[in-house]
Amino acid sequence: MKLNLLIAALLALVLAACAPNAVLAPGDRVASTATAVETDYQLGVGDRIKVNVYNEPALSGEFAVNDAGNVSFPLIGDVRAAGTTPSEVARVVQTKLADGYLRDPKVSVEVAVYRPYYILGEVKAPGQYPYASGLTVVNAVATAQGFTPRAQKGVVFIRKFGEDTEKPYELTPDLKVFPGDTIRFGERYF
Template sequence: MAKKWFQALTLTLALTAVSAPHPVLAGEKPRESRNVELQLAPGDTIKVTTYGLPALSGDFVISSEGTIAFPLVGNIKAAGVKPSAIQETITAGLASGYVTEPSVAVEVGSYRPIYILGEVGKPGEYPYSLGLTIRDAVAKAGGFTYRANEKRVYIKGAGEDDEHPYKLTAGIPVAPGDTIRIGERYF
């Protein structure tokens, strides 16, 4: 009788271990949500339009130093600032002796791409678009594979050294330059 009781207890423990969710590693706490603040960074492209002066209009890629080289104005800090601040800097630079009453518009042309790795249909690099969420990004990458852990996602932000775990909910935002990894589930 004791042998059967021991076998039943062992079977119960084994089934409990198999049905447990993905183990949390030491120090790893899945986050519920993520705040994303869009800032320009190296690799992003901005579109500058100077009305009436097509020679002073065009697309500019933010350099690795975080600047753009604008004609007549010189190098302008673009990384970490908003397009409106770049617009003000260009307008002030042109107004200081080059153009009377310049009218300048600055908008984001394109952000850095995102990268999706792991258990998705087509891992790789994908273009970033405003309002992109993790679920949207996974859909772009061909959806989850049959081995995917659909409850947790790992995100490494641009410029960060480590990836962070998040509970996979519908509204987790993606930022330009993010690397998203969908892990493998156990059983």
């Protein structure tokens, strides 16, 4: 009787470990999806912005945020872009152009191309992919040609752009990916 009870308990433990939605070990914390919501996009290295200076086509165009986090503009030189929003960059460019170059300039800035995201681990085609607005982790997995047979599908590890450590998240259909994020899927053991 005790042997049957022990075998049943071991079998239940093994089946629980093999379950595709077995998430984390006891005591591990899972970050909530609510923390993944950003309100205003911060520019970073690898982004390309489109600048429009009204009635000044020679000063308008697409510009890349360089490795130093700056954007080089005609006439005014480098403007700090990394860590700022497109509207903040527009204000700085407008102020600098108004300081001796143009009378009452009107400047708008928008993101033309977002920095890429990265997906690693147990997906069929890990690598760097272009970001598209509204991207979810499920979409990113589809872009990477799906999971490998050994993928742990219940938990995804995400390192947000600019952070040093990755955090575990429960894989849900609405879990968002942001530009520059690194997504990693671990390997399941059973």
